Amino acid sequence: MKYKFIGILIALTMFATGCGKSGKSKDGLTIGVAFETLQTEYWVAGFDAIRTDLEKRGYTMLQAISNGDPNRQLDQVKNFITRKVDGIILVPKDAKSCLPIIKAANEANIPIVLFNRPADKSDAHSVAVVADNFTLTRETVSYLIDQAKKTGNKLQAAILIGDLGDINAVKRRDGFDAAIQGHEDLIDVVARIPTEWNQEKAQAGVVNALQANPDIGFIFTSSDFLLPSIVSALKSAGKYHKIGEPGHVLLGGFDGDATAWKMLKDGYLDATGVQDVYFEAAQSVQAILDLRAGKTVPDLILDPGFVIHQGNLDEKSKQMWGAQMAAKK
Template sequence: MKTYLRYAFAALLAGLALVGCGQSQPPAAPPGADRPLTFGVSFETLQTEYWIAGMDAIKAELSRRNIKLLAAIADGDANRQYEQVRNFITRKVDGIILVPKDAKTCLPMIKAAHTAGIPIVLFNRPCDPIDGFTPVAVVADNVALTRETVASLVERAQVGGGRHRAMVILGDLGDVNAVGRRDGFEAALKGREAVVEVVARVPSEWNQEKAQAGVVNALQAHPDIDFIFTSSDFLLPSIVSALKAAGKYHRTGETGHVWLAGFDGDATAYRLLTEGYLDATGVQDVYFEARQTVEAVLDLRAGKSLPGTILDPGFVISQANLQERAPRMWGAQVKKAP
């Protein structure tokens, strides 16, 4: 027993020594020091086109400003992302850009960055306030843009008369963006119940397989569904597949067309708009958000005071204004095989 206790005690002492030594680090170089800046960028995932486009836009923005990039992808693991942020702090980066997994698990990461005196800005996904303080986040105005997108779809649908049966595909409701899009959808239909009745609310948790199963089930339970809004364009392939299986995949103007709108503005949405299957989508301006995010980190380094939320107003694109607005749609700029 004594031998093992000695091992345990030695390990404990060594570890506690490390704890103590870890607190005696020299401070990071002061802002304005004459050296190239390095930003740590941690994305929760790169599994959708939007996040890939976002990472590319941030890379381009940093490159344009001659700022070095230290990139990390957490692959959906909040604990891994926490470790990545601590690695950024160890590397003494000059700023951190974070796409958190959700609004809650990122709070210790933000606290760690603040403790180390490193400015941190959230890209496209806000978090909960910390002790009354709201970390700076650059986000799309999910509620307003969704409301505008769905309202435009309702206006077009009601031209033909009749009452429409609607399905909405919800995102992960632990994600503030998903909640905002749900609220925007509900707000757009408020007072328009005589035109559109919501008969199915399909949870996807941002998972394509789950979305497809939910859409198939909803179409079986309500074969008269003719109005669909998806909280993200990356779920469109699942919806198209289900519509094809149900014999309800038709272009705008064709008999049996299902009114279809989305959110994001990805390459699939652009293709479906040009082919005439998708009626509208709310486009997040990824280039605007990337530019604002990098600027926000630099402003925080310079000691400027910023609002907790920097909004990207985005815009609605439809078949009617496609030619005019496509140059600003990031999905139209992303080359993607059909």
């Protein structure tokens, strides 16, 4: 019996290792896509958008997810290089630890594009396709400020800040501050909650902020994936109300995920800055093709994104990736 068990385990392992897709596509290019994580809807949507774009063009995609481990990601990209891929699309863990990865691709003369998360400046060359985090956040928060004006009251505000090792988090914080500047008579920022992109920390932070400042009436999160943490904390405090109801806390976010879409539709979320994931995916693939063709490509390609709010919900929902994902569910 025990030998049968060993046999089954070996067979399962061999099956799992032998059943993968392999080989280059006959005519098209092979692109290695290495993501640091697939743990939030945004990254899943980005990964799927790149896959769909590559499939449409008849290209083969090699995939690798490093689960937040930059050393593993370096190994994975080296594997891509061994497989002689024609281009690499990378979501790095952070702006610094990806530099040896970019250098390895540079040495192999393989074009590399960073999707949604740029690298620090260095002698390693890459192209980054990122949302205009600063402007998009500033516009989203400006919309919330306009709504705040309508209340006629000075509001206490809180911001959930992401991992400050991630330049996107820094830009979103700066966009928030820029929007608030000049409106201090209307908005008093009483809590800056560090989340390190962690839902548990976000929830604990919001709970603490609401206990210390029960009158908070304005919350902005640097990513929509933290919205469930905010909702949970607001419900516990008895402050989760629809737009227009007494006690509604003005809520804004960034990303445009399915949760944000549902909250917008249900009338709980005022606005969110939507990253155009389809635009970013298409630009990433195009940048690789342009680099291969020897064309000049800027180091930074900005996705302008758009703000979706209660006033333009129907018009913009078709472009919102979260709404598309919600429709598929």
